[in-house]
Amino acid sequence: MTGFDAFAAPGAAGLADLERVDFTAGGVCVSSPALAESDILRIASVLASAGEAIRGRPAADIASVLGRVGARFTDDRDPIRRRALELLPDTSGLSGPMAREVLAGMARDWTEPALLALLRADLGDPAVLDRFTSVAGRRVMAVGPRLCVQIVAGSVPGVGVSALLRSLLVKAPTLIKPGRGDVVLPVLFAEALRAEDPALADTLGVVYWPGGSETLERAAVSAAEVVVAYGSDRTVAALRDLCPATTRLVGYHHRLSVGAVGRLALTESAIERTADEVARSVAVFDQRGCVSPHVILVDASGDIGPELFARRLGAAFERLEASLPSGRLEIEEAAALHQLRGTAELLAATGAGELVHGGASGTWTVLFEQRGGALEPAVGRVVRVRSFRHVSEVVALLEPVGAHLQTLGVAGFGDMLEALAAACGRIGVTRVAGFESVPYPPARWYHDGRPPIGELVRWVEVEGGESPRIESDPMTRPIR
Amino acid sequence: MNDETRKPFEFEALAADLEGLLCEGPDRSWTDAEFDTLSARVFRFQFEHNDTYRFFCEGRGIHPDRIASWQDAPAVPATAFKRLALRSTSGHPEAVFRTSGTTAGPGARGRHFVPSLALYRASLVGPFRRHVMSGLDRAPFISLVPSPEMAPDSSLSWMIGAAAAECATDVRWLVDARGRLETDALRGSLQEAASGRSAVVVLGTALALVHMLDAIGERRSPPLPEGSRVMETGGFKGATRDVSREELRRRISAVTGVPAGRIVNEYGMTELLSQLYEPVLEEGLAAAGVHVPPPWLRVRALDAVTLEPVPEGHEGILAFFDLANVGSVCHVLTQDVGSVVDGRVRLRGRSPGAEPRGCSRAMDELMGLARTAG
Numbered sequence: 001m002t003g004f005d006a007f008a009a010p011g012a013a014g015l016a017d018l019e020r021v022d023f024t025a026g027g028v029c030v031s032s033p034a035l036a037e038s039d040i041l042r043i044a045s046v047l048a049s050a051g052e053a054i055r056g057r058p059a060a061d062i063a064s065v066l067g068r069v070g071a072r073f074t075d076d077r078d079p080i081r082r083r084a085l086e087l088l089p090d091t092s093g094l095s096g097p098m099a100r101e102v103l104a105g106m107a108r109d110w111t112e113p114a115l116l117a118l119l120r121a122d123l124g125d126p127a128v129l130d131r132f133t134s135v136a137g138r139r140v141m142a143v144g145p146r147l148c149v150q151i152v153a154g155s156v157p158g159v160g161v162s163a164l165l166r167s168l169l170v171k172a173p174t175l176i177k178p179g180r181g182d183v184v185l186p187v188l189f190a191e192a193l194r195a196e197d198p199a200l201a202d203t204l205g206v207v208y209w210p211g212g213s214e215t216l217e218r219a220a221v222s223a224a225e226v227v228v229a230y231g232s233d234r235t236v237a238a239l240r241d242l243c244p245a246t247t248r249l250v251g252y253h254h255r256l257s258v259g260a261v262g263r264l265a266l267t268e269s270a271i272e273r274t275a276d277e278v279a280r281s282v283a284v285f286d287q288r289g290c291v292s293p294h295v296i297l298v299d300a301s302g303d304i305g306p307e308l309f310a311r312r313l314g315a316a317f318e319r320l321e322a323s324l325p326s327g328r329l330e331i332e333e334a335a336a337l338h339q340l341r342g343t344a345e346l347l348a349a350t351g352a353g354e355l356v357h358g359g360a361s362g363t364w365t366v367l368f369e370q371r372g373g374a375l376e377p378a379v380g381r382v383v384r385v386r387s388f389r390h391v392s393e394v395v396a397l398l399e400p401v402g403a404h405l406q407t408l409g410v411a412g413f414g415d416m417l418e419a420l421a422a423a424c425g426r427i428g429v430t431r432v433a434g435f436e437s438v439p440y441p442p443a444r445w446y447h448d449g450r451p452p453i454g455e456l457v458r459w460v461e462v463e464g465g466e467s468p469r470i471e472s473d474p475m476t477r478p479i480r
Numbered sequence: 481m482n483d484e485t486r487k488p489f490e491f492e493a494l495a496a497d498l499e500g501l502l503c504e505g506p507d508r509s510w511t512d513a514e515f516d517t518l519s520a521r522v523f524r525f526q527f528e529h530n531d532t533y534r535f536f537c538e539g540r541g542i543h544p545d546r547i548a549s550w551q552d553a554p555a556v557p558a559t560a561f562k563r564l565a566l567r568s569t570s571g572h573p574e575a576v577f578r579t580s581g582t583t584a585g586p587g588a589r590g591r592h593f594v595p596s597l598a599l600y601r602a603s604l605v606g607p608f609r610r611h612v613m614s615g616l617d618r619a620p621f622i623s624l625v626p627s628p629e630m631a632p633d634s635s636l637s638w639m640i641g642a643a644a645a646e647c648a649t650d651v652r653w654l655v656d657a658r659g660r661l662e663t664d665a666l667r668g669s670l671q672e673a674a675s676g677r678s679a680v681v682v683l684g685t686a687l688a689l690v691h692m693l694d695a696i697g698e699r700r701s702p703p704l705p706e707g708s709r710v711m712e713t714g715g716f717k718g719a720t721r722d723v724s725r726e727e728l729r730r731r732i733s734a735v736t737g738v739p740a741g742r743i744v745n746e747y748g749m750t751e752l753l754s755q756l757y758e759p760v761l762e763e764g765l766a767a768a769g770v771h772v773p774p775p776w777l778r779v780r781a782l783d784a785v786t787l788e789p790v791p792e793g794h795e796g797i798l799a800f801f802d803l804a805n806v807g808s809v810c811h812v813l814t815q816d817v818g819s820v821v822d823g824r825v826r827l828r829g830r831s832p833g834a835e836p837r838g839c840s841r842a843m844d845e846l847m848g849l850a851r852t853a854g
Binding site for chain 2: 329331332334335336338339340341342343345346347348349350351362
């Protein structure tokens with residue numbers, strides 16, 4: 001069995017002798033040192049100290065270094081990308097072709113132009129991270145946290161690297177605990193960063209512990225100025241409880257994404273493309289992404305009705321299985337899927353109007369629901385199709401889950417789109433995107449409705465008419 | 481009795497036969513032939529009287545005339561109890577038990593229609609006596625489960641009520657109608673029990689027991705009398721924190737003085753009228769983690785993809801055929817994962833999406849609110 005060391009942190013002398021804790025993911029044994037609170041605190045302290053060395057470096061240069069490292073994951077000849085692709089199917093549960101697809105999609109945002117665009121979108125001029133700068137008549141500087149602790153749950157590969165890039169971009173030393181299914185990429189990124197820029201690498205620590213380990217999380221949180229938490233509502237709430245009043249928590253809790261198909265996408269000539277794009281938006285990440293749609297609302301007045309759309313969508317899933325095969329499900333996920341399918345089968349048998357379209361191998365499921373219950377997310381390429389006659393019905397259906405809504409995938413609304421987006425935006429949707437771009441929001445997106453970089457920094461303003469002469473080197477110039 | 485409320489005679493005959501057998505208790509040895517004959521009879525009855533189930537079977541091309549054994553009878557997913565009334569009798573049910581159903585809100589609670597509470601009583605008393613009362617005839621009960629009067633739609637409350645009627649000298653119900661633990665009364669009851677000589681039985685969901693431990697805190701009471709035991713059930717889904725079973729056992733033992741080997745886990749769900757228990761009282765702590773079904777309940781572990789039985793000892797999704805479910809559907813596919821050896825189950829732990837029976841989560845939510853308000 002292949003082994004993988006899920007640990008990359010500076011100042012780790014002595015940790016090599018610690019007992020190891022392992023878990024098996026597919027054919028890979030993922031191993032990490034059994035850290036104690038004191039180890040976490042020591043790593044946090046080493047990281048925070050290393051932050052001093054990079055604070056004087058221009059943010060744009062840091063973005064450039066990070067972008068060079070990120071680009072290595074997009075280059076087929078690069079050994080680091082090859083190693084990632086070897087390990088990802090086992091550790092993430094995605095199929096080989098899907099892992100390749102996901103890495104390509106995620107790493108697109110890790111390159112220098114994407115990172116600079118992200119900084120500019122949230123901060124304007126990245127130099128505002130380096131010195132006081134005039135912004136709309138104010139003298140301001142943006143300061144990243146002394147230490148940013150990122151606690152990530154889940155099994156979507158790439159989320160961890162996208163997360164750590166954000167805090168490194170604002171010069172924040174970063175301690176990240178990746179999701180169980182996403183340990184490989186952050187560790188490989190840390191290794192590649194060390195080869196490129198050891199001083200910057202000294203500000204990144206990647207450590208794994210099973211999510212919810214309260215003592216370790218309490219220690220990590222205690223050392224942080226900003227905590228970023230990705231996970232279920234419960235995970236985020238638990239971490240929020242651990243944060244002192246003076247520590248900011250940026251929480252990305254459980255999310256539900258949906259899709260809506262308007263009549264322009266339901267014509268005979270458009271339907272195949274529509275179905276393919278919808279199927280692909282669901283299938284990427286095997287539907288584990290917060291952006292993955294779970295329910296598709298279909299305009300009942302289209303040439304192709306919702307029920308027929310459900311069948312065409314099934315056919316699209318079957319086609320997709322050849323190019324982007326489903327990954328393996330954990331047994332608990334499979335158990336949940338059998339509950340859902342069996343219940344739908346029972347409802348269909350009683351004429352309750354639900355039709356089940358399932359792949360022969362059980363790799364995808366389309367449920368056409370004439371009358372629906374709650375919008376519960378499911379795993380394993382499971383999508384519910386429901387019909388609507390008016391935008392107000394879309395809003396009524398989504399409103400109860402508004403607090404968890406995120407992406408609305410759309411097709412075929414023409415000039416109705418803005419009205420739909422406005423109505424859905426008011427109840428909780430934060431992103432409206434064509435189905436083809438649903439899986440990969442741009443790096444600079446409003447993540448769950450908030451600016452991702454803006455969430456990490458603290459602003460410092462010098463007020464008054466006097467222009468402070470502190471532009472060149474704010475760290476060393478004496479202030480009188 | 482008018483026609484509307486009259487149960488089909490067949491049900492009465494079947495239920496009476498089953499009740500007689502179940503009343504003989506879990507120690508009666510059942511041959512495979514006996515189980516097969518009864519299960520075939522019950523499956524045919526359910527096929528004929530439960531339209532939803534018949535449509536489901538027909539959709540899969542399954543008919544009672546053409547199956548070799550109970551294993552071929554289609555298993556309904558436990559979740560289906562949330563969406564459909566799975567009833568094999570048309571009469572007025574004697575009880576409708578509801579699942580705690582928290583993931584999809586209160587509107588999505590499962591319902592189990594129970595036409596004969598006598599049969600439920602027959603299914604629960606024998607195994608309870610054997611696995612929880614072992615060595616005791618009657619004893620005082622301290623219940624951290626709401627009383628049946630307070631929670632009339634809880635199958636767990638009804639079960640504790642029925643078990644208490646048979647086995648308890650006295651019951652203290654220490655969880656109120658809103659799901660809150662009456663901590664002063666709890667402390668008093670534990671102290672009173674500790675000062676007496678009778679062994680007591682403490683019963684509660686894992687979560688209620690955690691709340692009990694929190695309430696007692698460091699001010700632990702004197703140890704409960706020798707022979708006392710604890711029955712613990714349910715999981716922690718959705719709870720504010722998880723405690724491993726070993727840790728819970730250790731803490732209960734430290735606080736109450738009941739040895740770890742006298743803390744019995746019960747495994748049950750609203751959708752099944754029979755329960756499984758860890759046989760620790762009879763076999764010691766080595767049996768912790770293993771659950772024994774009564775002989776009228778058969779369990780299999782099924783392959784995660786094909787739902788075919790997996791080899792003995794291999795993990796799979798658990799499916800139960802419970803003859804006590806004659807009034808609904810006997811064959812139930814759960815969301816729980818475990819392995820089966822010699823008819824006994826080793827659970828992997830409740831699946832992340834599965835809901836424990838009873839009121840674990842609801843109670844935790846209520847207590848959370850109570851704490852916030854306080």
